[in-house]
Amino acid sequence: MTVSRRKFLALGAGAAAAATGLTGCGSRSSLGASDELSMWTWVGSVNDDLIAQAEKAIPGFDNMKLAMTRIGTSYKTKVLTSLAGKSLVPDIVAINDDVATYFPNADQFVDLKTLGADDHEADFLPWKWKLGITADDKMMAYPMDTGPTALFYRTDMLQKANIDTDPAAVAELAPTWDAYIELGKKLKAAVPGSAITDNITGIYLYALAQQSKRYMTEDGQYIGDQDHIREQFDLAIRVVKEGLSANAQQDTTDADAVVTNGKLVAYNAAVWWAQLGPKNAAPKTKGLWRVTAAPGGAGNRGGSFLAITKYCKNPEAAFAFISWLETAKNQAQAFLEPVLFPSTPASYTDERMTAPDPFFGGQKIVDVFGESAKKFPGAYFSPYDSIIGAPIAAELVNVETAGKSPDQAWAAAQEQIERELTRAGAI
Template sequence: MKKWLMLVVFSLIFVGLVACSNNDESAGSDSDGGSDDTVELDFWIFGSTGYDQLVEEYMKDNPNVKININEGEMNDMHNNLFTSISAGSGGAPDIAQIEISQVEKFQEAQDQFYNLVDYGAEDVSSNFLDWKWAQAQSADGSFQIGLPTDIGPTTMFYRTDVMEEAGLPIDREEVAAQIDSWEAYYETAKTIKDKTGKPISDSPQLVFNSLRDQLEQQYFNEEDELIIEDTVKEAYDYTTKMIEEGLVGKNELWEPEWGSAMAEGSYATMPGAPGWMVANVKANAPDTSGKWDIAKIPEGAGNWGGSFLTIPKQSEYPEEAFEFISWLTAPEQQLKSFEIAGLFPSTPDVYENEDFLATTDEFYNNAPTAKIFAEAAQSVKTVYMGVNYSIVDTELGTALLNVAIEGADPEKEWDAAVERINSQLERQ
């Protein structure tokens, strides 16, 4: 009987040990040799971010997290995201990058996103520029849809050869002093036209955008009322006056002719150019190194571009997702993004980094690019864009191009644009 009892006891112990061993093996490995506790996060991005390198760094330091990057074209990514959250039946990523012009649209569907305030957003808010933080925040400050990534503070790129041909200064400090107001910009344009026959800018949209982006109110107020007659009409009139006097060219942004003109030296300045335009000019005009420089834009900087990282409600891992995006948007990683891909940081602590401030660019006559854009970033005003911003922007852009390309009457084009805008807003 004793032998039988001992046999039963040993059998039970053996079975228990085997079961524990099997459980441990099951918990500790899967078919890929990883852990069943590994959290997988799908991360949707667009543009040249350099995030793939930072993701690898994060996964190396956090082996329990696997991040799958899905990179696509900006509009496609936004459309796919909106479709996914609207359907409510899956398909949205754990983390989605949203561009500034689209933030208000997704704020309208904030119930489909986690409120980052609940995960510690307020603890990291001091990392960022106030105006950038406010762009992804509800009016009462209770809901934060995303953490800021890069920004696009605006400056004025200029061709030193064209300026010199016109008998004007080419030193960046002297250029900024010469063109210190939009009235001075207009007078300089007349000088350039007279001396060289060239316009001061080839793009009416860039001139208009530069003035618009310096305003505290642009297309809508915070009640989403259209206010363009009281805000941007003056900028429109200024631009169309310069078009009619032959001081501004006819090229449309992003068209082949616009890119070609960068290489040809057919105009003098590119106003409203943000940090990410540095690489764009190099790509379109690689043989013009030393013929470009960068100065302050007249009357203060605006902002063109930049994004936020959000966490859709369909994610099963909001805590892990927030931990990752708070790491990715921290000053240390934003500095790395700048070094890798030229994304300009929204974290002002970086602006005090000596290595950062020492950044120069030989292509732009060794301009201290980081310092110039950092100074611009700190003068940007907080602006409410509104969910229908793109509707207004598209129609006003069409009006400007009709004046420039077809010689259309500016007032008739303005009235027609306003009519098209109101018609579309009524259908929203």
């Protein structure tokens, strides 16, 4: 499935405009008073102390202050609806890791290069910086946090299988996914019922997160039917066939339960899972967890951005704010609360990040996640990744929960993807 680069961009913009109503008319105005910059984000995306400083005065712009709104539900829909109306649009918006889905509407945002963004590029992870730049070299989004991956594991469970629990030893024992499966078999033999993933998509998504290419090329060619995707699809199924999945599907109470009851003894996951997983669901396991390099290599899943809308009343002040908020010093503070892993490598040596974590037995987990963040090769995310990934994930669930044939599931996913891409005008 191929479309020319120019047509790819044009069709993507047209499809997104039609879907969100961005072709509508209306007066243009930004939200908030003339002496304040309005900002929309979601709960848990920024450090409250830093925001409080900016709410008094924007650094370098004493005549401007920040007015931030946290939106609890339907965040992306509300942002796109606001842009479509072209009235009362926030000056600054946070964007999640689906930043590429906004690229067809890049004309609704300020090109940050015109405000001097290039002067800050060297401060950030190269692959993260690139994710905020459109195919026609417009910098639409400024880096915030990242989601480097690593292997989480329970030391007490490994001890039952007579496995050395030192992080370096575990990394050496399971450097590949094949070796990880063998480790899982050994753990299950010693601890009946134990699992090394929450569900089938947990393996698929984290294996995909390690790849240097995903579903489409930058010139608009669909490659989600190629071997590099099928291999991760088959890997996830292998883990299930070996009985190493907890079969705790996403967005169910089982997802927390398998952590609480100790069934999930190891898990390749992003840094944010430390808080959402064991610290939240199994606080009594404090001291029993460790992290080490993930089988299959460094990966990244998650991370967010900041963008300035073209309706912004003072783009220079807005950029001064976001570039200040995302300095290495301030990103290190945001790691403490609300636990956002920095996209600035200089943060990784900040004493606020290098402190031992009692929950992980005093391990300095930043060392593991920092290496993962720096070694991740980066990959191209297309505006269509979400509509491509959804059918694949759904069919994997059908394999795990309904016993569907892997070949039938793969074929069904590809058929659905073709329909969705055709409907979106991408092929």
